[in-house]
Amino acid sequence: MPVTDTTEAAVPAPRRRRAGNRRVPTALLVPALLGLTFLVLPLLGLLARAPWTTLPQRLTEPGVLTALRLSLQTATLATLVCVTLGVPLAWLLARAEFPGRRLVRALVTVPLVLPPVVGGVALLLVFGRRGLLGEWLDTTFGLTLPFTTTGVVLAEAFVAMPFLVIAVEGALRGADTRYEEAAATLGAGRWTTFTHVTLPLVVPGIAAGAVLCWARALGEFGATITFAGNYPGRTQTMPLAVYLALETDLQAAIVLSLVLLTVSVAILAGLRDRWITSP
Amino acid sequence: MPVTDTTEAAVPAPRRRRAGNRRVPTALLVPALLGLTFLVLPLLGLLARAPWTTLPQRLTEPGVLTALRLSLQTATLATLVCVTLGVPLAWLLARAEFPGRRLVRALVTVPLVLPPVVGGVALLLVFGRRGLLGEWLDTTFGLTLPFTTTGVVLAEAFVAMPFLVIAVEGALRGADTRYEEAAATLGAGRWTTFTHVTLPLVVPGIAAGAVLCWARALGEFGATITFAGNYPGRTQTMPLAVYLALETDLQAAIVLSLVLLTVSVAILAGLRDRWITSP
Amino acid sequence: MDHQSVTEPLLDAHLVAGRGAFHLDVHLHIDVGEVVALLGPNGAGKTTALRALAGLDPLAAGHLTLAGVDLDRPDHRRWTPPERRPIGVVFQDYLLFPHLSTLDNVAFGPRRRGADRRTARAHAHTWLTRVGLAEQARRRPRQLSGGQAQRVALARALAVDPTLLLLDEPLAALDARTRLDTRAELQRHLGDHRGATLLVTHDPLDALVLADRLVIIEHGRVVQEGDAATITAQPRTDYVARLVGLNLHRGHGDGHSVRVGDLTLTAADRVDGDAFVAFAPSAVALHATRPDGSPRNTWPAVIVGVQRHGDNLRVQLGGPVTAAADITPAAAAHLRLAPGQAVWAAVKAAETRAYPVG
Amino acid sequence: MDHQSVTEPLLDAHLVAGRGAFHLDVHLHIDVGEVVALLGPNGAGKTTALRALAGLDPLAAGHLTLAGVDLDRPDHRRWTPPERRPIGVVFQDYLLFPHLSTLDNVAFGPRRRGADRRTARAHAHTWLTRVGLAEQARRRPRQLSGGQAQRVALARALAVDPTLLLLDEPLAALDARTRLDTRAELQRHLGDHRGATLLVTHDPLDALVLADRLVIIEHGRVVQEGDAATITAQPRTDYVARLVGLNLHRGHGDGHSVRVGDLTLTAADRVDGDAFVAFAPSAVALHATRPDGSPRNTWPAVIVGVQRHGDNLRVQLGGPVTAAADITPAAAAHLRLAPGQAVWAAVKAAETRAYPVG
Amino acid sequence: GGSSDPACPAPGGSAGITGPLTVFAAASLTETFTRLGRDFEAANPGSTVTFSFAGSSALATQINEGAPADVFASASPANMKAVTDAGNAVDAPTVFARNQLVIAVPKGNPKQVNGLADLTGPGVKVAICAAQVPCGAAARKALDAATLTLTPVTLEQDVKGALSKVKLGEVDAALVYRTDAKAAASDVDGVEFPESAGTINDYPIVALKDAGNPTGARAFVAYVRSDRGRAVLTTAGFQAAGS
Numbered sequence A, B: 001m002p003v004t005d006t007t008e009a010a011v012p013a014p015r016r017r018r019a020g021n022r023r024v025p026t027a028l029l030v031p032a033l034l035g036l037t038f039l040v041l042p043l044l045g046l047l048a049r050a051p052w053t054t055l056p057q058r059l060t061e062p063g064v065l066t067a068l069r070l071s072l073q074t075a076t077l078a079t080l081v082c083v084t085l086g087v088p089l090a091w092l093l094a095r096a097e098f099p100g101r102r103l104v105r106a107l108v109t110v111p112l113v114l115p116p117v118v119g120g121v122a123l124l125l126v127f128g129r130r131g132l133l134g135e136w137l138d139t140t141f142g143l144t145l146p147f148t149t150t151g152v153v154l155a156e157a158f159v160a161m162p163f164l165v166i167a168v169e170g171a172l173r174g175a176d177t178r179y180e181e182a183a184a185t186l187g188a189g190r191w192t193t194f195t196h197v198t199l200p201l202v203v204p205g206i207a208a209g210a211v212l213c214w215a216r217a218l219g220e221f222g223a224t225i226t227f228a229g230n231y232p233g234r235t236q237t238m239p240l241a242v243y244l245a246l247e248t249d250l251q252a253a254i255v256l257s258l259v260l261l262t263v264s265v266a267i268l269a270g271l272r273d274r275w276i277t278s279p
Numbered sequence C, D: 001m002d003h004q005s006v007t008e009p010l011l012d013a014h015l016v017a018g019r020g021a022f023h024l025d026v027h028l029h030i031d032v033g034e035v036v037a038l039l040g041p042n043g044a045g046k047t048t049a050l051r052a053l054a055g056l057d058p059l060a061a062g063h064l065t066l067a068g069v070d071l072d073r074p075d076h077r078r079w080t081p082p083e084r085r086p087i088g089v090v091f092q093d094y095l096l097f098p099h100l101s102t103l104d105n106v107a108f109g110p111r112r113r114g115a116d117r118r119t120a121r122a123h124a125h126t127w128l129t130r131v132g133l134a135e136q137a138r139r140r141p142r143q144l145s146g147g148q149a150q151r152v153a154l155a156r157a158l159a160v161d162p163t164l165l166l167l168d169e170p171l172a173a174l175d176a177r178t179r180l181d182t183r184a185e186l187q188r189h190l191g192d193h194r195g196a197t198l199l200v201t202h203d204p205l206d207a208l209v210l211a212d213r214l215v216i217i218e219h220g221r222v223v224q225e226g227d228a229a230t231i232t233a234q235p236r237t238d239y240v241a242r243l244v245g246l247n248l249h250r251g252h253g254d255g256h257s258v259r260v261g262d263l264t265l266t267a268a269d270r271v272d273g274d275a276f277v278a279f280a281p282s283a284v285a286l287h288a289t290r291p292d293g294s295p296r297n298t299w300p301a302v303i304v305g306v307q308r309h310g311d312n313l314r315v316q317l318g319g320p321v322t323a324a325a326d327i328t329p330a331a332a333a334h335l336r337l338a339p340g341q342a343v344w345a346a347v348k349a350a351e352t353r354a355y356p357v358g
Numbered sequence E: 001g002g003s004s005d006p007a008c009p010a011p012g013g014s015a016g017i018t019g020p021l022t023v024f025a026a027a028s029l030t031e032t033f034t035r036l037g038r039d040f041e042a043a044n045p046g047s048t049v050t051f052s053f054a055g056s057s058a059l060a061t062q063i064n065e066g067a068p069a070d071v072f073a074s075a076s077p078a079n080m081k082a083v084t085d086a087g088n089a090v091d092a093p094t095v096f097a098r099n100q101l102v103i104a105v106p107k108g109n110p111k112q113v114n115g116l117a118d119l120t121g122p123g124v125k126v127a128i129c130a131a132q133v134p135c136g137a138a139a140r141k142a143l144d145a146a147t148l149t150l151t152p153v154t155l156e157q158d159v160k161g162a163l164s165k166v167k168l169g170e171v172d173a174a175l176v177y178r179t180d181a182k183a184a185a186s187d188v189d190g191v192e193f194p195e196s197a198g199t200i201n202d203y204p205i206v207a208l209k210d211a212g213n214p215t216g217a218r219a220f221v222a223y224v225r226s227d228r229g230r231a232v233l234t235t236a237g238f239q240a241a242g243s
């Protein structure tokens, strides 16, 4: 009876390795490493050029820590603003049916495509002291946004929000909507369904969006300097400090950039896998 | 028997509306509209300031169309590069277990946080004439990247790739891995599983990432001008044209920005829902 | 019991809905406290009907009235969203929320219906205990076995005590013993339940034990409806006949004779015009040669297949009429059964029932 | 048949694996062409065992040898990934690829095993036809009913003709008729199948019809193993007893007497030492007063519950021993059964079986 | 160095100059103005000077959109004109410094560039500013004066861009301002050329109408144009503008 022969032939010889440690296919590994190299190599270039000897002295310069703190504060606040407004917007784009939805989705990308300086000008045109809304805000509430720390947050939020909206919309579209149906049959309205079912299911997408948003806000320069000006301690974030350093001293600019990078990489590397993994 | 009473009371009076047209909860609608307004209002500010009468004349200026075409070409090429290298990288971050994964994930955001001009400098340090790799590329292959259209694509890809990687990683983490297990039991190796199961399942995430990536590449300025310079027809993309216009003529800059915006919004609005919806 | 509830059923629905090329068109009525089993072959439209009742898909036409209130009536442009319907659903694929513990899954409904956190959890705990899963309260759905997940889904739907309870194969994944227990628990609950229940199942036993009335649909239409006794005695379609384990044929009656194809069968009942004849597989005897004893209905048949069936063997017969016969292993050994073999089949007229079509 | 296949089973596995607090430790052997049914209560570890066999979770210890090749042997650091094992799986929750048509789902396996696109699709079409879903070939899984999806999952696993076939409740969602047909189709296929098959099911009928041998696990351990006849006759755990529909008690035997708690039962068989006694519910007679006829085993009992059971009623009894009794509705009417009522139960010694523990 | 002596009241420094003062200045003035600001504060105890450095065009836009600034120092008359045209200046702007083009080459001048004509040679990569920015306009004027056609590899948005490309060795030469070449003296050499005389760029300064501190604004403008201010500017490589 030939059975045993054929079945034996069908069983491949096992390799000496264990589960969880499965080989990564070369076709994936090679481009992935290439991509990683491409992203990280320029950083090495910067590191190679960094004036290591003068580093301690530069770091202790008074303006640097202030700018760094301001950067982290404003980027975090901007991310909060983006999450608060952006997640509902993403939900609207992914779940509600309305005419012109495709146009709205495309409009969301406007701040991405707009050169940031022009974005800053546009913000000035709207929220500036002579702007469409700004004038009213000023006379009614005595509220001026440009050239204030709030203005920095606003500029960063404007530039960074599309990242959040689009990443979260992608996650929402990828999610299984049948859980939302199940929630509805249990008496959950759309709002409760959103908070109790939809949101927890797309946590990885929101985390990804928030990371993008935060990092983009942290690196934001053009819109900020245009809308909020470049006042040390008030609106001068690290990228603005880097810009000024570039005027005089390339190496100083590199050092400042590296400081910003190190801090942000350290913070992002501290994020637990747990927070960005779906249940 | 009190049953009918209680059950009747439990059935709420229906409203005069149909399914698919369900009310959007105010708690979502208000922030969503606020967010949308925040994103779109500055655009209105620009539109209000645009010099409509001189518009036709400006649009027909010779450089504009060239810059627009170059922008679209390079952004699209950069997006292709990013997808090719970035999707595998995202997969590696989401699916493979290796030490230092969190650090690698954080490093991916480097180009986001790096001020673009510094990013351009970093690219020069690596791919420039005297750069780590550039010198070797130059002497070995006679390949120079700075001041070429390829350089523009490279700079854009560098700046835009993190968006793709992080958005796709978020989507991968949100996806149900049991389908991949099912594929494995049917004889699909990790590569086939990736191409035939994983990828199709995260299409919305990849689409979202690619949109982000493309839009970011389209709006990219700092790294491009620093790494590839600004030469009309070869490396002068729309944002570079906008920046130069800004130096002399705000209105010209606004017009150019609006042209860029209109084209990109039109292209993005043309994307079918089908392409960005999961199966 | 007040007047209205006597004359009007709690649920009065005419469900017209489409899913792709499939069209559903069924009338459903369920009284207060009544349990109706919805049966039908795979793809008959049972889940589609449940989705329409729950409000997950709107009706294309018809109406859906629960306790006198129109929940869905397209021609009046009325529609109530699922969350505002007093309806509970157990889904065929459970759909437990993957991010919530078992306990919170069950507490989800009570919370939404206004219970505070502690009350809802206590209530959920009671229900988990009833379905025997109190120990798994802290687990995530991914950490449950299939049968455990199904019981959690059942507890989740029952915990809200809805006016209309929709159960889509709520016992399919349970092991024989848990099935008995859970079925008993469900029976107890449904006995107390003052609303209406619609139970989709493929298990005739579930239907017989739990339901007061059976509604059978095929291809999106109701094909038979009634209490278990009637349906068991007089199946009207092949599906129902198989369900209740009878051989069914359609023919033309003339007194006690019913002509089925080329064969004339004699039945216990009188019937004229188009008629069904039904007989149990166990009533069919097989003989190697033409029998000349008492059975009035005999015909030559060919053995198509033989399967074990409980302690007996079930023999599939071809020939002028297709039929199944249950015989003991001893009889089988005597006959030396094998596919392709020719035999004589015999059924007593007393065991053959006839009833009119329609 | 060559020598090796006689002495060595095709599958020889000692599965040791953990999932959270749950531990699995079972030995499994399946011969060439053999079909083994794996039964057990919900949460017993059936799916866990299947996952370990398929390579989706690695073994913690033990080994897994298929056709003489070690696929998983932690102490030798050997492990073969799932895609390189000649194993096919039908998952309990189907896991059909949502982005592929029904046809492409089924063609997926053959494609991966090297067939070209056309061949694979033709093969898939054949399989879809066999499970009666040729019409649904172009549909997406979301557009299928639950039962249709399950049949596609079955076709998908069968289409690759694996050496070891793992089926996790492959018929649970099927309607009675389709179940018969699909079971017959599966039986035909398994008959031809030259590999080994492990079938998880909760339906005793599936197990009896399809399997050559039964392995029963509880709490991650094998509790009983053997052919259907042995297991049906001599259940060793409550679960198995319920499965085969017997009352089971454990006691101490001394000749024909077995002491169970306070009660001594007389059995047909001789047994000494720790022993099981088993009797069918249908063998239990109920009397209003103490009977003095032939049954040697009588005891006073209390009625705990009554359920319909087929044509009869199944009565749950409390008292010195818990037991189920099946009685006819006529007898029930005569006894005026109601929960809480005291009755006398009687079982003839001839219908009481006794066998040693272990 | 422009180190100040607090004991000696600076020109323009008078009693009563106190309070905050906001100065919008072109980014290329970062070093000099930061120093001048410190000096000014020392000379006028109680005053605090805050700078916002950015591109002149961006600053002009901000001022015209109502930015709260007291003084605007521009790197080009064109951007200043945008502000005065919008009526945001108190009076006519005055030029406080001038700048002149030089050829920046890598340290040691490896390609032996000694004049404009050497830039057109084969194999010489040159960066100049785009025509829209002052240094580009000046470069074009100089090339026209020398009747040369030069094909640069890039038209930079500002002097810093052009200069950094020389620093990194991407180009062999760039036309930049003398001040920039001087600031980067550790990396580049500045090659003077005769045609640069016709390419002088003016830096105007003005007190702004919306100034919150008008006296302070006037005092700062005067301070920049004082001898002390001119000394600081000259040290950085500017040509002092005659007052």
Ligand SMILES: Nc1ncnc2c1ncn2[C@@H]1O[C@H](COP(=O)(O)OP(=O)(O)OP(=O)(O)O)[C@@H](O)[C@H]1O
Residues within 6 Å of the ligand: C019, C020, C021, C022, C040, C041, C042, C043, C044, C045, C046, C047, C048, C049, C092, D136, D142, D143, D144, D145, D146, D147, D148, D173, D175
């Ligand atoms: N989205 C869809 N598009 C097209 N056809 C669909 C869709 N969803 C369901 N169908 C078809 O509608 C029919 C009814 O499906 P339904 O799920 O209601 O069946 P069911 O009675 O619940 O069957 P089962 O017992 O197998 O669960 C089936 O033939 C199914 O293939």
Ligand SMILES: Nc1ncnc2c1ncn2[C@@H]1O[C@H](COP(=O)(O)OP(=O)(O)OP(=O)(O)O)[C@@H](O)[C@H]1O
Residues within 6 Å of the ligand: C142, C143, C144, C145, C146, C147, C148, C173, C175, D019, D020, D021, D022, D040, D041, D042, D043, D044, D045, D046, D047, D048, D049, D092
């Ligand atoms: N990830 C997990 N973490 C902890 N416990 C788990 C996990 N997965 C499964 N279990 C537990 O392991 C036990 C065995 O589960 P398994 O799915 O193997 O049961 P099963 O025999 O297939 O049951 P069923 O008949 O209900 O499908 C169950 O008690 C289950 O709750």
Ligand SMILES: [Mg+2]
Residues within 6 Å of the ligand: C046, C047, C048, C092, C168, D145, D146, D147
């Ligand atoms: Mg169904």
Ligand SMILES: [Mg+2]
Residues within 6 Å of the ligand: C145, C146, C147, D046, D047, D048, D092, D168
């Ligand atoms: Mg299981």
